[in-house]
Amino acid sequence: MTPFQFEQAHQALQAILPLTYPADVSLSHYFRNHPALGAQDRNFIAESVFGVLRHRLWLEWRAPDATPRQLLLAYMRLVRSLPQRELAPLLSEADTAWLTALLAAAPTEQPLIARAELPDWVLPHLKDMPEADIVALGRGLREPAPLDLRVNTLKSTREQALAALQQAGWQAEPTPFSPLGIRMPGKPAINRHPLFLEGGVEVQDEGSQLLGLLLAPKRHDMVVDFCAGAGGKTLLLGALMASQGRVYAFDVSEKRINNLKPRLKRSGLSNVHPQLIAHENDSRIKRLQGKIDKVLVDAPCSGLGTLRRNPDLKWRQSEASLQDLLQRQASILESAARLVKPGGRLVYATCSILPDENQLQITRFLQSHPAFRVVPVSSLLPQVPQQGDYLQLYPHVHATDGFFAAVLERVPD
Numbered sequence: 001m002t003p004f005q006f007e008q009a010h011q012a013l014q015a016i017l018p019l020t021y022p023a024d025v026s027l028s029h030y031f032r033n034h035p036a037l038g039a040q041d042r043n044f045i046a047e048s049v050f051g052v053l054r055h056r057l058w059l060e061w062r063a064p065d066a067t068p069r070q071l072l073l074a075y076m077r078l079v080r081s082l083p084q085r086e087l088a089p090l091l092s093e094a095d096t097a098w099l100t101a102l103l104a105a106a107p108t109e110q111p112l113i114a115r116a117e118l119p120d121w122v123l124p125h126l127k128d129m130p131e132a133d134i135v136a137l138g139r140g141l142r143e144p145a146p147l148d149l150r151v152n153t154l155k156s157t158r159e160q161a162l163a164a165l166q167q168a169g170w171q172a173e174p175t176p177f178s179p180l181g182i183r184m185p186g187k188p189a190i191n192r193h194p195l196f197l198e199g200g201v202e203v204q205d206e207g208s209q210l211l212g213l214l215l216a217p218k219r220h221d222m223v224v225d226f227c228a229g230a231g232g233k234t235l236l237l238g239a240l241m242a243s244q245g246r247v248y249a250f251d252v253s254e255k256r257i258n259n260l261k262p263r264l265k266r267s268g269l270s271n272v273h274p275q276l277i278a279h280e281n282d283s284r285i286k287r288l289q290g291k292i293d294k295v296l297v298d299a300p301c302s303g304l305g306t307l308r309r310n311p312d313l314k315w316r317q318s319e320a321s322l323q324d325l326l327q328r329q330a331s332i333l334e335s336a337a338r339l340v341k342p343g344g345r346l347v348y349a350t351c352s353i354l355p356d357e358n359q360l361q362i363t364r365f366l367q368s369h370p371a372f373r374v375v376p377v378s379s380l381l382p383q384v385p386q387q388g389d390y391l392q393l394y395p396h397v398h399a400t401d402g403f404f405a406a407v408l409e410r411v412p413d
């Protein structure tokens with residue numbers, strides 16, 4: 001670390017910390033405004049800024065009134081364990097005095113917020129979980145995520161893709177649970193490799209792949225991806241159907257639907273039909289009622305299962321935003337369920353770890369929809385450990401993002 005890099009990381013952190021915008025968006029903005037920064041500088045800055053965000057609750061407990069610069073120094077010294085002599089060239093006299101006092105202060109007993117690195121608005125929602133499990137979960141969510149790819153079976157097999165990636169000199173290994181997944185621990189810049197450019201692989205967390213596998217669409221099915229976004233799961237569904245049948249990709253966000261289009265082109269799929277909708281009761285949805293074989297609801301959620309990638313969500317979400325999401329999830333589920341034909345399947349999924357967004361939504365839905373029954377995930381994905389009726393994935397157990405999914409079947413008439 002050079003003094004220049006440290007100062008850049010400090011300035012970037014200062015720019016990002018108000019968290020008015022997502023941290024990755026603010027950081028890209030910072031890099032655009034500093035075009036002279038080299039690749040190594042950028043890596044250092046990104047790792048430092050995200051490192052502080054990952055450990056911010058613990059750092060703020062150790063140093064409650066720390067400025068962004070002090071947070072960065074405390075992170076380097078206490079989390080990264082850099083020796084004082086390595087930091088010395090960066091330190092003013094005031095910095096040295098501050099760090100010395102911090103190191104000398106006897107820490108008080110750590111509250112759960114600091115131990116688990118989960119904010120106070122989240123903890124009441126995990127009240128039924130033992131404290132040791134909350135800490136293990138929070139720490140799993142604190143670690144950086146690896147890069148996972150999904151093989152596009154329309155263009156490649158996993159074996160072929162693995163061979164091509166390894167030939168490029170990268171570490172690449174099959175994921176344990178998804179037969180389509182490849183894990184790349186070194187997170188190389190895959191987006192310039194021909195395999196990616198030609199649509200042979202897509203970036204997709206292994207957990208996200210499992211959600212598509214749970215829907216298990218058949219070749220000639222009519223499928224709705226109700227909250228398709230930029231199509232992470234849509235593309236998988238289309239490929240599972242070997243580009244046959246029909247997949248409607250709905251979303252209320254024009255930007256996300258537009259982001260789906262280049263990915264769709266690269267994938268070579270011709271069975272996906274993206275459609276912008278105004279809301280979950282849009283007339284384009286109503287005309288499909290009772291006609292769809294498989295419906296995926298990848299509901300808008302707090303995203304807390306993705307804290308490995310987006311640690312800033314701890315501050316960008318709140319109790320109020322959660323309450324709003326809970327209502328939207330229930331309303332979307334209600335509307336999506338009307339599409340399912342008798343004997344058809346609905347998968348409700350989130351990338352959240354909160355029971356309110358997950359099993360409690362399903363319990364409430366089932367109480368008022370006797371035509372639906374649960375298909376136990378343990379019977380559909382026996383290779384994934386620790387599963388029961390619902391899919392529950394955790395970084396510290398499964399090395400995926402945190403995900404939830406319930407598979408519901410509409411009882412045949």
Ligand SMILES: C[S@@+](CC[C@H](N)C(=O)[O-])C[C@H]1O[C@@H](n2cnc3c(N)ncnc32)[C@H](O)[C@@H]1O
Nearest residue numbers: 227228229231232233251252253280298299300
């Ligand atoms: C978890 S994201 C979907 C991610 C996407 N399925 C993927 O795998 O990349 C949730 C999506 O729901 C969309 N959304 C929010 N409200 C909606 C609604 N009422 N109807 C349909 N989609 C909605 C959001 O725009 C967002 O793209």
